[in-house]
Amino acid sequence: MISLKYLTSHTLVLPFRTMACARSNCNLRALGYIDALILLAAVCAGLYTCWVHTRDATIIVLVICGLLIFAFCGMLYYYFGLVDISTSFTHLWYGCLLGLIAFTNRPSDHDIPSTVTDALLLSSLIFKLFWSSVQRVCGYVTHTSCLLTSIESFELIGFAIACVISTSSMVSMWLLITAFSFTLMAVRLKALLAIPCFALFITLSAGFFFTALEVPLNPYALSCFVGRIAIDPILDIYFCGLSTMERWDCMFNRHRYIHKLILLLVYSLEISFAFLAGHVTVNHEEWYFAIPAYLLFGFLWISLHIVFAITTWTFANKLSECNRTFHSVREDSNKSLSTVMASKGVRYFAMISRCLVASAVASTLLLGGVSWQNHNADFIACLLIVLPIEALFHGVLHELGSTLGGTCTGYAVVGPSAFCRSDGSALLLPSNAMEEYSNRSIGLLNTMQRFFVYHMIDIYSCDFSTSGLALNSLESKLKNFFARRTPDGPRFDTYIMYYSGHVNPVGDWALADNDVLKFETLLEWWGDANDESGARLIIVQDCKTCGQWLKNVQRENEHCLALQSFIMSKSTDPETGVAMDNGDFTREWVDFNCSKDTDITWKEQGRKIKAIYGVSSKWSEFNFHKPTEADIEEHWQHNFPRITHSLIKILNIPSVMDLFSYCYGCFSCFRRWKMKWLPPNVVNTGHGFKLVRS
Template identity: 40%
Template sequence: MCRSLRYCVSHCLHAAMTRLEEANREVNMHSSVRYLGYLARISLLVAICMGLYVRWEQTEDALILVIFILGLFILGIASILYYYFSMEAASLSLSNLWFGFLLGLLCFIDNSKFKYDVKEEATKYLLVSAISIRTMCALVERICGYVRHRPTLLKSGEFLELVGFSIASTVMLVQKSISIILLVTAFALIIIDLRMKSFLALPNLGTFTILTPLMFFPSLGIPVNAYALSCFFCCIISEPFLDVYFSGLSVTERWKPYLYRGRICRRFSVISVGLIEVLFFILAAFKLSDLNLWYFVIPGFSIFGIFWLICHIIFLITLWGFHTKLNDCHKVYYTHRSDNSLDRVMASKGMRHFCLISERLVFFSLLATAILGAVSWQVS
């Protein structure tokens, strides 16, 4: 009897200690991954500080020194908010905004006169190390299952970094600054596209990656620090890119932030899409005046323009009908919330069949846009 009791007690203690060791090992691993993320941030901070110091040292511009000191002061405030007042959201928001702004300054301040300086070379290595560590941290987090995927279009940290980068572009002329802001907006849409796992997400990312350094910045005629630019884009895009594979959210879960929006917001999105398409068509028409082969391009634009108009008018009507059916689904869902889920209501209303039918329409709309763009935007 005593032996049996002793055996049971020892077995329970052994099982408890084994479980405790596994838990400690898991906690230690999670802490290591978190420290890896801190290391990436520290590398980025040191790179930004060193880069701004080099620019101030070489140009003797007092404004750079003021921005540098102000940046350190604001990051100090963010640290105080985080560690002493437990205001984690405010601290991270402030730091993300300033990281984006300071990285933007590194990108747009000309470094051609001192790009072979030792401190500038060290800045480049630190930026590359920040990219590598940030990507490795994101990958390890997802492999170990430490990331809880939630339906979101754009995280607040990503949004604030993009805003900070856009603000930094105001050091240039207005026209070039607007171009940079539009580029950042396109990048934000690509992030959303990756999170939604659309079939054109990866091709869009590849096209953006190729055209931005080869065509966009050379057309603006501005010197850009390629290392700082790569660091900014890679650090933001790494998580959405990895989530294309690691995220296990269903289609409706990924689109939940949009599907559960109010009626006015969703209607406004349809109107915005229509306005963007009209703007594209107008710009394509104005672009015809810059071409030498107008006698060849104008007939092509007329033919494919009619095809484009037909496809996109039908597309907008279909999209409006989709939202009308979605509003009906919301009414049923909120009336019988305890009995149904929105997925089940949408299935009963034939939304899946409606979307499958609309796939070809979307394909022809994209094809018409590509053809019209190829006809209009040519080298003059």
Template identity: 20%
Template sequence: MLTLIHQLSGFRLLSVLCYLKRVEFAERMVRIRLADDGEVWTFSTLLVSATVIVGTLCALVPVCLKHQTSDCISATVVGFSLLIGAPVAFRLRYCFTFLIALDAWLGYALFRLCDLQPKTPLPSWLQTVQIALLYGSLIIRGVTMASDIFSRIGSSARITLGRSAPWSCFLGALLGYYSHPPNAIVLHLLWMISFLLVALAMAFKVRMAIAIFFSLVMYTAFGGGRALLAEPITIADQIAMVTVAGWLFTKPLLLLFDVCTNAVQRCMVIFKLNRWTYNILLVGNLLAVVLFGVAQTVAALRHRQRIVAFSVFAPAGILWLLLHLLYFRALWSLSCPLESPNGQPCAERKLRTYVGKCFDPVAFMTPLACIIFTASLAGINWLTHDLLSALSFGILSTIELTVVHIMHTMFKGFDNCVVLGIATPVDSQVQRADGSGHLLAAELNKFFDQRGVEIDDISYYTEGIDMLTAKQRLEHFFESPTELGRQFDTYFLYYNGLASQENGDWILTDGNLSMDELLSLWTDHRGTDRCRLFILLDADNGAHWSYRITTLKGKQAIGIQSYSVKEEANWRGVSTGSFTRLWLEFNYNIRCGDFGNTPFTPLFGQSFPGYCFVRTPRLPPYESKTILSDLFAFLYLNAMSPIEHFLMLCWGACMTYVPPAVFDTNQGVKFVTNKRIEPYY
């Protein structure tokens, strides 16, 4: 009996400890969700950067000392050039830039392996395992990037993985298998094109862009695979392949973790993965890494390279397994909604704040240092063709870094936002017993508060509002900068009330407020700061403003969401705040579809195509620091200005002729249109 009591006590103690550990881990994940960009990126980027750098050096240094060939020396140079960027990675604002440079140079090492001359044949089963793992890593990378696309575009584009992936993969496989393996420059150009296509797919929801992206991924996979099948590779190349494969395995996990956290806080989790799915992914990735390591170890042992095998594969394998374990543990906790220990649901705040609004040349000098060191040793150990290839690849990686930075400001950068709401419903509906007007103001407060939007004021005027009070409120609203200053701020203006039947002007107690008067106030206070103004009109005649805003001259970022009633019979079902409640439900809903069977047809007009959807794609301004950085910034900005203008031209043309169906403001707020707005005359 005493033994049984002792066992029960031990079991209770173990249960209590497990519960405390679970609560502690839940608290950590709650803090991660509520954290700023710095805490989230510190957890992810530094771990990946340190793991890849250590794995690269562990894999390349012993081989370089053992063989002392030009290929090993060049691979070691790449590893040490990555090590140069490590201090940059430990500065928080450069982590994203460092990861892009890291990805580019490891990709270059992978592409170099396709052109190396073989010296030692390998067994057929080992080649098959290598090709299968290479295919799997590239496919997983493509799928995770596609899931990022789907989480942004929603289901309104009617794009599904089942529709686009099979045909594009089949096309890419044919292109890759029946063509000669291209060189590093061509492959990297394909990756740059695929990145631009991904950006276009995220913006315009073009089904063909996703299909082309999958084709390029499969083309790269089968092209490199055919090169490995055609000619066996050396032991040094095997070890270099381990490093590259480790990055190919960890990069999708980083993307998946980033996508999950990003989608959770934006209420746009289009893809849902249960815990069994995470278990399958975990076991599959771990098995792939173990099989790859075993295959490489067997190859090394067959050629009596025991020292290399035990000194390289053991620490690298342990680091990769630890990395997978940490990532999937985080994904496990994100697979279901978390609750804080006190039982209150987690507030869905913004997880990230883009701080790179000022150009810092240190971030862009990292790939330049890699280029210089690699090119200097390339001139000693390589041929002239290899030297030109390295320099060309360095130039392409710098251009890619610029494009990534611009695209990052467009899609990843969360701007600061402030909102003002004015509700003046019809007099006959003010005295309703349910108090719909007050409930409407409370719902708007809750909606913007959950998205971390600063609320200037949301007022409910039961007896209307006069012209002077309205202009004073608007002036105070436009003069309210957010925490990080005025540049790139976003302003939401909500109006619910009467509007003139002739021109949609707001009907106030002592006159009408026209759109020209409102825009003049906006121009006086914010028109030159490159800020954005979004107006949500819940008024019967608000469609006039949505049409008229398309004729506005200039490059001001102004968008107006309104509605029109589909049929006369549906007027009876339209009451105070009906469109607002449907709009809130549309934004709360995970499925980003249309308004469905409702009496409203949403209309969205914008002043300048592309300016309202996302922030203008421009290189950030530069702040003077040192003489060297000033010189580099001057040369870099002047050299990249044609790319900036070219992207601006393409962006404006695409937004004019291929407008998206859903406009996402990057604050978790979406505007919708079911009808293309033509210029109103």
């Protein structure tokens, strides 16, 4: 009997839990229908109030059309399953009716219909805020990359249609709706200046725009319309979990001609703003003050916006280049667009360009303040259009500069197929062994080329010599490699050098004619080329011993270095070296860094090849290259017209981070000691590959 009860209870628990969960979900989702009903009641009450006060026959026509559209949308929804189309038409009409109510002349005394309408409109706004919060807390919202949702777009279009019917200032209202649309885009994409732009939009439109427009206005209906559209983007600032690349995918993943067309539209809007800013200045009452101020700040605005135009156009070209590269390699590998952009140096470009765009935003605010026109609604609307557009460009450059990885270049050297005796002299092998090790060396070069290509590392060269590496030739190659720079001018963030060959007992590279390359010599060449630029050098060695090189790297205090190598169990025949398996570590390390499905475990017991790495004391202080004042000045002089060169000093503003230099030093010291005494098993280099130890 007990077993039967046990079986019955456990058999029924799952259906009852499912039913309870479904009932809970249904109860929560019913809030969405309540929200729609409150909005419908508010719109109906508003239309009735408009009819009571105006007796306009147009309202009757709109009500009849609204009933027909709602009936048509219901038919599309329930009989044909066209949910998106029916929802779009419904919100189009909601926007139109809210616009009609918003621009209806209100009576001076608040009668009962007006009071009920205002209460329903505020209730609709409050319940929309509550329902949107519940949706996001319960995980009912799936975030995707978009500028505006279909609901927001159709409600804005409906409101614009209402402006044609209800107001005589149609163009000014359309400009304000356009400004509101761009502000919503900046908020949804989490641009750094989005919230200040939104606050400025609310302040200027409520305080100056509608006063200059001189149209009858219902603030409750207008607040309901603006609030219901703005609630979702504002809440998504916190609740949206999309990464930078995912959020901006709606703009990145476009054809280059679309990018260029958008930029041309932006430039035309900028020119229109400058024209409107100077339109009234000529006829200003105090023209002797207004005209010189406009000319002075206008020259500053034009100069900085020439820089803005060149910067945005160059960014569009870089984005198109990255998209072409990404689409060409996407089918052959699992690369992401962010990896491609990092390899193309977009991070460094973005870090410089965001300062330039920020200066353009500041010049727009200055020009708008100097040529401020209280009674010109078109000027106010154009200012509110231009600011969020520039904030969008600043936002994308700021996020790319903060999230993308740095640049990296690589050089691979494979030594000859011979072993060294203890005195450093070469030991020649039989012809069959020579052929075997030559094939193995060529395989190593192919493996390293795969590694470089997979991680989008700029390849300097992959060299292999069967007759031995000459010291003079290797010196020339390494010095040229260490002196390499990106196409934009600065040095690479990381230089990775691979060597597989033979070394003497202390770890120095064995070269032709009994020459050796010592660690001190290599470090001297690197120091001459690096010149305190902040770049780092990563050495990957596949040799039978790393000798003293690992300890030398760990003792280094002046440069940022890392050495990745391995320890192999002793061979049974050290004279012939047949069991050394030179190159096995390279294949395992590359497979670990280039394959997501690899089963390599560096900590497993009994491993024949045990990975080791060592880093210098400055490794924990390394950051990807940040542009200095000299870098910005050099970038400006090489890319912008001479007329703008005098404005470089405007950007030489001390960084806020300088105030926290002491705190940064404490954190660096902590990270340095942690790396020394508790080194992690895996170190992420920031380029997609890792240093490992067993």
